[in-house]
Amino acid sequence: MLVFVKKKGKEKMKKILSNLISLILVVTLSLFALASCTVTPSDGECLVVVGVEDNYKEYKINLEDVKITEGVLSLVKHLEENEGLDAKYTDSGYGAYFTEINGIVPDYTKGEYVAVFTSVESDFDVSTSFKETDYRGITLGYSGFGVSSMKVEGGATYLITIDVFTYE
Numbered sequence: 001m002l003v004f005v006k007k008k009g010k011e012k013m014k015k016i017l018s019n020l021i022s023l024i025l026v027v028t029l030s031l032f033a034l035a036s037c038t039v040t041p042s043d044g045e046c047l048v049v050v051g052v053e054d055n056y057k058e059y060k061i062n063l064e065d066v067k068i069t070e071g072v073l074s075l076v077k078h079l080e081e082n083e084g085l086d087a088k089y090t091d092s093g094y095g096a097y098f099t100e101i102n103g104i105v106p107d108y109t110k111g112e113y114v115a116v117f118t119s120v121e122s123d124f125d126v127s128t129s130f131k132e133t134d135y136r137g138i139t140l141g142y143s144g145f146g147v148s149s150m151k152v153e154g155g156a157t158y159l160i161t162i163d164v165f166t167y168e
Contacts, residue, residue, distance in 0.1 A: 044154025048075055049135060050085065050102050052162050056135075057102070059083055063154055071095065072116065072158055073148040095146020098160065106162050115163035116143045116150070123150045135159050 048059045066078045073096050079085035088100040098114035106112035117140035125144030
């Protein structure tokens, strides 16, 4: 009788341990799936700066107020709806890119284009065309992605301006 009780206790302990391991596995996989979503920004604010040289307009955005579904383009759409920003863009294989922003139209005959610089290093252009710029002491890198593919992060700065393409 004593042997039977001992054996039944071990089976019960194995079942509890098995359920506990399964629960830990489910929670771990769920957290991993949530952490790998790039479209969900962290809490906080980001700064979107639009303009040229000494004529910049700053927009501070509370990320809790924006549903991020299209990267930085979601921020621009939010600014269009709430702050009167005027943006024209088109889509490409790398994501959307701007053709005009707040009435600023690049002169394509001079090699100008609407450039987006970011403080999010994982979005930096890794080609030989990489450029850096400084905005109020923050080093920003030229983005290698279209705005709809760029990551949105709390504390980030995004500068949308006119730049000139140069061959090196």
